[in-house]
Amino acid sequence: MNIDREPLIAIVDIGRGNLLSIAQAFNYVGLQCVISSDHDVIQRADAIVLPGVGAFGDAMQVLNKYDLVPLLRDWAESGKYLIGICLGMQLLFTESDEFGTNKGLDLISGNVIKLPNAQRSDDEVYKVPQVGWNTIYSCPNNIIEWDKTPLKGIHEQEYMYFMHSYYVQPSDDSVVLTKTNYAGVEYCSSIYSDNVMAFQFHPERSGKSGLALYSNIADKIRNKNNVTLLG
Numbered sequence: 001m002n003i004d005r006e007p008l009i010a011i012v013d014i015g016r017g018n019l020l021s022i023a024q025a026f027n028y029v030g031l032q033c034v035i036s037s038d039h040d041v042i043q044r045a046d047a048i049v050l051p052g053v054g055a056f057g058d059a060m061q062v063l064n065k066y067d068l069v070p071l072l073r074d075w076a077e078s079g080k081y082l083i084g085i086c087l088g089m090q091l092l093f094t095e096s097d098e099f100g101t102n103k104g105l106d107l108i109s110g111n112v113i114k115l116p117n118a119q120r121s122d123d124e125v126y127k128v129p130q131v132g133w134n135t136i137y138s139c140p141n142n143i144i145e146w147d148k149t150p151l152k153g154i155h156e157q158e159y160m161y162f163m164h165s166y167y168v169q170p171s172d173d174s175v176v177l178t179k180t181n182y183a184g185v186e187y188c189s190s191i192y193s194d195n196v197m198a199f200q201f202h203p204e205r206s207g208k209s210g211l212a213l214y215s216n217i218a219d220k221i222r223n224k225n226n227v228t229l230l231g
Helices: 019-028 039-043 056-065 069-078 087-091 207-225
Strands: 008-012 032-036 047-050 081-085 093-096 108-114 130-136 158-164 166-170 176-182 185-193 196-199
Touching (some): 008 019, 032 039, 039 069, 047 087, 056 069, 069 081, 081 087, 087 093, 087 196, 093 166, 130 176, 158 207
Parallel strands (some): 008 032, 047 081, 081 196, 093 108
Antiparallel strands (some): 185 196
16 A cells, blocks of 8 residues: 655664764655654664764664664564664674774674775775775676666766764675775675665765765655555
């Protein structure tokens, strides 16, 4: 049955990250947003966004404080869309070595490790965190069809905006949607696994390509929940 309303996105409020910028990007592509850590509010949504910048352990403390860990795990198992952005992507994984070992949501098997400070042959030093524009590209032998993901219509080697010191290492390469190279390190920069998708880069800061990604996500949420857009 179609529901004559705009889909509702719940952006989990963990006290850090570009919450308003994410909400504005979803509003731009026709979705309503609510920023909250309240269970009842979040569970009324059609999809959940887990955002964040900063330290992995601190963010997990906030999720545990508001008892959101079981909610997020149950949500992922329900088949509804769960979207991670930047630190939110990392929180989906098993654990991080940032400031000691910290357990994550373990929705995607794998670890989160630090980007190394490295030098090129011309002695230019790559700084950590990586802050700025970098390209995304698909992986050789990737079983995920690019045009069936939120990257539909976005070209290989497209520039996206990054701001991070750590990156994810999935145990299963089949969830890797894109990779990116920084300081000679090729790492996973986005994942796509059934109803769970996540991006190390910030689509809300990535210009037209980022908005195209949000538009594709909006289409998937409408189709999955059989929700029609008003207006």
